[in-house]
Amino acid sequence: xxxxxxxxxxxxxxxxxxxxxxxxxxxxxxxxxxxxxxxxxxxxxxxxxxxxxxxxxxxxxxxxxxxxxxxxxxxxxxxxxxxxxxxxxxxxxxxxxxxxxxxxxxxxxxxxxxxxxxxxxxxxxxxxxxxxxxxxxxxxxxxxxxxxxxxxxxxxxxx
Numbered sequence: 001x002x003x004x005x006x007x008x009x010x011x012x013x014x015x016x017x018x019x020x021x022x023x024x025x026x027x028x029x030x031x032x033x034x035x036x037x038x039x040x041x042x043x044x045x046x047x048x049x050x051x052x053x054x055x056x057x058x059x060x061x062x063x064x065x066x067x068x069x070x071x072x073x074x075x076x077x078x079x080x081x082x083x084x085x086x087x088x089x090x091x092x093x094x095x096x097x098x099x100x101x102x103x104x105x106x107x108x109x110x111x112x113x114x115x116x117x118x119x120x121x122x123x124x125x126x127x128x129x130x131x132x133x134x135x136x137x138x139x140x141x142x143x144x145x146x147x148x149x150x151x152x153x154x155x156x157x158x159x
Contacts, residue, residue: 031127032123032124032127033048035123035127036048036051036123036124039119040116043116044112046112046116049072049082050085050086051116053068053072053082053083053092054086054105054109054113054116056072057092057103057104057105058109058113061104061105062103063103064097064100064103065079065080065094065100065101065103066100086109090106090108090109091108091112092104092105092106092109093106093109
């Protein structure tokens with residue numbers, strides 16, 4: 001009998017505004033990310049992670065590998081594997097500087113960046129166009145506030 005009682009208690013947690021907001025935010029993000037992934041794969045044979053690298057390096061030429069990994073919230077090893085694939089494809093160039101590598105787009109990488117980024121932004125704008133400009137501004141401010149609230153906090157995921 002106690003198991004039946006616990007199930008409704010769990011169900012009630014979905015009524016909390018914070019949980020509902022999280023579920024909706026995640027759902028929207030996953031749907032947009034899926035659509036972006038399809039566009040990247042079908043038009044440019046890129047995955048979302050490769051796009052993220054292309055976009056970051058394109059905006060900040062000369063970025064070091066560790067800073068890129070930190071920006072993407074992945075390990076330096078994961079970034080190294082991505083860079084290996086992108087370097088083989090002729091999109092990224094590593095230039096050693098002391099004990100680190102600085103990252104630059106090749107000519108082909110720059111051409112692809114100039115083509116992919118505007119299309120990526122257009123698809124996002126299309127998906128969010130159901131919101132007014134003011135709603136988009138408020139959403140951005142709210143998410144920025146939430147994002148910054150985690151700065152400097154240790155990860156909740158620990159062994």
